[in-house]
Amino acid sequence: MKILTIVGARPQFIKAAAISRSLNSHLEIQEVLVHTGQHYDENMSDVFFQELEIATPNYHLGIGSYTHGAQTGRMLEAIEQVLLQESPDWVLVYGDTNSTLAGAIAAVKLHISVAHVEAGLRSFNRRMPEEINRVLTDHTADLLFAPTAAAVANLNQEGISQQKIHLVGDVMYDAALDYGVKAEQKSSILEHLGLSSQKYLLATIHRAENTDNPARLRAIFMGLTAVTQNIPVVLPLHPRTRAALLREGLLEDVGKSLQLIEPVGYLDMVMLEKNARLIATDSGGVQKEAFFYRVPCITLREETEWVELVELGWNRLVPPLDAPTVANGILDGFVSFSSSEVPDGLYGGGLAASKIVHLLTKDSIWK
Ligand code: UD1
Ligand code: UDP
Numbered sequence: 001m002k003i004l005t006i007v008g009a010r011p012q013f014i015k016a017a018a019i020s021r022s023l024n025s026h027l028e029i030q031e032v033l034v035h036t037g038q039h040y041d042e043n044m045s046d047v048f049f050q051e052l053e054i055a056t057p058n059y060h061l062g063i064g065s066y067t068h069g070a071q072t073g074r075m076l077e078a079i080e081q082v083l084l085q086e087s088p089d090w091v092l093v094y095g096d097t098n099s100t101l102a103g104a105i106a107a108v109k110l111h112i113s114v115a116h117v118e119a120g121l122r123s124f125n126r127r128m129p130e131e132i133n134r135v136l137t138d139h140t141a142d143l144l145f146a147p148t149a150a151a152v153a154n155l156n157q158e159g160i161s162q163q164k165i166h167l168v169g170d171v172m173y174d175a176a177l178d179y180g181v182k183a184e185q186k187s188s189i190l191e192h193l194g195l196s197s198q199k200y201l202l203a204t205i206h207r208a209e210n211t212d213n214p215a216r217l218r219a220i221f222m223g224l225t226a227v228t229q230n231i232p233v234v235l236p237l238h239p240r241t242r243a244a245l246l247r248e249g250l251l252e253d254v255g256k257s258l259q260l261i262e263p264v265g266y267l268d269m270v271m272l273e274k275n276a277r278l279i280a281t282d283s284g285g286v287q288k289e290a291f292f293y294r295v296p297c298i299t300l301r302e303e304t305e306w307v308e309l310v311e312l313g314w315n316r317l318v319p320p321l322d323a324p325t326v327a328n329g330i331l332d333g334f335v336s337f338s339s340s341e342v343p344d345g346l347y348g349g350g351l352a353a354s355k356i357v358h359l360l361t362k363d364s365i366w367k
Contacts (some may be wrong), residue, residue, distance in 0.1 A: 003360065004088035006079065008038030008063075008099030011172075011285045013048035014266055015094045015117060018174040020054060022353040026361065031055075034085050036075045036099040037062040041239060047265040052179070054296050068098060068129060068361045075102035083110050090360055093137060095284075096130035100137050108140040115360060117171060119144035120151030121284075121305035129208060142222075145356050147347065150307050157332070169348010172285055176270070176292040177350040183270035190275060193234065193259065199229040201231050202276035203258075204283050207237035210300065214248050216320050220300055221250055223326025224280070225257040230331060231277060234259045236269065278333050280318075288317055288347070296337040298330050308346065313339035 007016045016033075023031045035057035039045045048054065061078040063071060079102055083091070093100045093214065094117045107114045119138050123131050138144055138155060146152045147170035155165050190197065203224055210216050224233050237245075237260050245251040254260065264272065270289070273279060279290040280298040285325035287306050290297035297315045309315035316337070318329030348355070 001028055001090075001361065002032060002086065002088040003092055004032045004034060004086055004100055005092045006034045006036065006103035006215070007057075007094065008036030008075070009095075010039050010044050010048065011096045012094045012097065012099065013045065013054060014052065014285070015171045016092075017052035017054050018047070018171040018178065018353045019117065021178070022357045026357060028048075029357075029361065032059070032083055032088060033057045034059045034079065034103075035061065036102065037064055038071070038075075038097060038099045040064055041263070043263045044239065044263070050104065051265050051267055052175075056215070072098045072102050072191060075099060076106050079103055079106040080110065083107060083112060088112060090143075092117065092360075093141075094118060095122070096134040096137070098129070098133065100135040104137040104140045113142040114140050114354075115143040115145065116141040117145045117356060118147055118151075120146040120148075120153075120165070121157040122151075122154045123303045123305050125303055127209070137275045143359060145352075145359070147352070148306070148308055155170050166355070166359055168359070169345075169350075169352035170288065171352045171356070172288055173292060173347040174350050174353045175266075176289060179266060180270060180274070180293070183267040183274070187267045187271035189264065189268040189271050193261065195232070195234065195272075195275070198277040199231070200259075200276060201227060201233045202231055202272050202282060203235040203280045204238065205235070205241050205281070205300065206287050207282040207301065208240075210282050210320060211238075211241050211244040217244055217248060218250065219256075219320045219322045219326055221245065221254045222323035223320065223330065225254060226258045226323060226327035227330050230334075232259060234272075234276075235263065236261050236264050236272075236273065238263060252336045270332050278330065280330050280333075291315065292347075294316075296333055296339075298333045300326065312342060313337065 047281045059082050063074050090113050092115050093103040104114050116137050144165045145168045152167050274290050274293045278296050291309050291314045296319050299318045302319045320326050
């Protein structure tokens with residue numbers, strides 16, 4: 001049985017690492033790994049392959065950065081060529097990036113079965129590029145691996161056949177369990193940056209809605225700057241955000257207050273997350289990792305796909321409307337977080353990858 005995995009962006013390398021480990025233990029399965037090249041900087045791509053011991057991709061499409069249409073279109077064309085050559089039984093796509101959508105469309109047009117890991121998440125904000133990618137991918141997929149009960153409910157609401165939907169948990173939790181201890185052993189980022197546990201705030205920002213809107217970008221970074229009066233703020237800077245700060249003439253000033261660092265590898269990131277007093281982010285993955293390590297999280301957005309974390313009290317939404325809203329929202333988080341009991345098995349208890357591989361192999365019996 002041949003499974004063709006498509007990855008391209010940072011969080012997909014982490015998700016695919018968890019599943020590849022599980023696939024490797026099945027001798028009857030051959031995995032073909034395709035990297036679209038959506039992310040290409042050493043610290044956005046290679047570092048994850050090395051640290052997470054992911055196999056070298058069988059195909060590196062080297063697509064790079066373009067507008068949405070051009071990027072997705074180029075990927076679609078290149079992936080189609082690979083699919084024609086490989087004829088896999090399954091195409092496995094992850095999350096909600098342009099690489100996800102291109103992989104799903106290329107496969108479905110060739111009548112190749114599509115499996116979507118992290119299916120059913122919705123922000124209900126159609127202006128988010130990721131929302132379009134998710135909806136379209138879910139409606140092409142033959143197997144939908146939902147990480148949460150809320151994701152299953154969303155898919156039911158959209159009329160997707162029950163038989164295709166499986167609540168398996170979150171592969172990022174598998175990764176957190178696999179690599180959390182390793183991070184403690186291997187990472188020296190705290191010493192390197194001169195940080196003490198619980199004595200800093202960790203922030204990440206990269207969503208288009210926050211970086212490409214100058215007013216929101218300014219609100220977030222002026223808000224974070226105000227917070228540095230109370231606690232140091234460390235922020236690994238996504239290349240999109242660096243470019244936006246440069247464009248708005250903010251980079252130099254912001255860099256005087258915030259500890260801006262280059263994007264870090266996964267083990268360093270885990271270490272920074274585990275030891276932060278609080279996390280402020282617009283990242284999907286980082287919101288969950290905050291919870292995995294039981295660090296309170298402020299999400300600088302209007303909505304989140306991970307609604308259960310807000311309901312449980314581990315995550316709070318602070319729409320970045322202006323600098324005082326951002327600063328006060330974060331500072332409130334230092335004094336007023338209260339959380340309720342976490343239900344058993346939330347996010348799958350670390351078994352998501354093995355359940356996914358089991359379902360893929362089981363389903364192939366009927367083909
Ligand atoms: C993409 C995903 C987003 C995901 C994020 C993970 C889409 C629509 N968005 O957003 O869902 O949360 O990845 O990080 O697929 N750049 C570099 N070097 C790189 C990669 C990007 O300099 O290695 C710069 C380029 O200027 C590029 C910009 O970052 O134009 C944005 O990259 P892109 O992959 O288009 O979107 P992300 O914001 O990374
Ligand atoms: N991450 C990382 N280094 C960084 C920033 C993030 O390793 O400098 C990891 C983070 O721990 C999480 C994933 O990247 O596992 C999240 O990716 P990102 O925020 O880019 O995308 P999203 O999850 O929002 O799609």
